Amino acid sequence: MIKQLILPLFAITLSAAQPAAWNFETETPTLEQGWTATTDQIVAGSSFVQVQAEAEAGNGNTALRIHGEARKNNSSPVKEVLPFAGAIHYFSATPFRPADFTQARTLSFRAKGAGSMEVALFHKATGVAPSSKTVKLGAEWKEYRFELSSFNVDKAQLTAIAFGKTSQGTLDILVDDIRIQ
Numbered sequence: 545m546i547k548q549l550i551l552p553l554f555a556i557t558l559s560a561a562q563p564a565a566w567n568f569e570t571e572t573p574t575l576e577q578g579w580t581a582t583t584d585q586i587v588a589g590s591s592f593v594q595v596q597a598e599a600e601a602g603n604g605n606t607a608l609r610i611h612g613e614a615r616k617n618n619s620s621p622v623k624e625v626l627p628f629a630g631a632i633h634y635f636s637a638t639p640f641r642p643a644d645f646t647q648a649r650t651l652s653f654r655a656k657g658a659g660s661m662e663v664a665l666f667h668k669a670t671g672v673a674p675s676s677k678t679v680k681l682g683a684e685w686k687e688y689r690f691e692l693s694s695f696n697v698d699k700a701q702l703t704a705i706a707f708g709k710t711s712q713g714t715l716d717i718l719v720d721d722i723r724i725q
């Protein structure tokens with residue numbers, strides 16, 4: 545029921561946000577383009593998030609900043625949905641249309657911030673339910689690298705990647721150099 549509700553809402557809310565293509569394998573000043581906020585507000589939750597490209601002081605680098613809070617949902621029907629707040633990137637111009645990453649082996653990125661965050665991969669077979677991993681963040685940049693196979697998703701039909709939080713708490717993170725290759 546909830547899944548059936550979420551799918552059309554995702555499509556309506558986010559269909560205009562994506563560029564036609566986004567190259568993971570070339571670091572450019574605009575690497576962070578194509579990311580957009582996603583929260584449980586689409587199912588009347590109260591989590592909130594801001595997603596923006598943020599210039600680092602002094603070194604000319606730009607990173608993806610995700611800032612907000614995942615809040616517990618107390619009212620029906622939202623209580624059936626985990627709180628979530630984060631940034632999502634769809635691999636196709638149409639959200640949830642699959643893209644083929646058969647040739648890719650790893651997902652890597654740098655991140656820093658407080659607490660922990662989840663990195664989630666979506667694939668066609670499970671729709672809006674992603675396969676995710678939790679990473680601990682620190683005050684300094686750290687590189688994270690995962691074998692795509694460890695996510696147990698179909699690489700030929702990936703639909704989106706997201707960074708965020710699915711448990712109560714604030715979110716204040718920077719992510720950069722995101723690559724699937």
Ligand SMILES: [Ca+2]
Nearest residue numbers: 605606607720
């Ligand atoms: Ca960068």
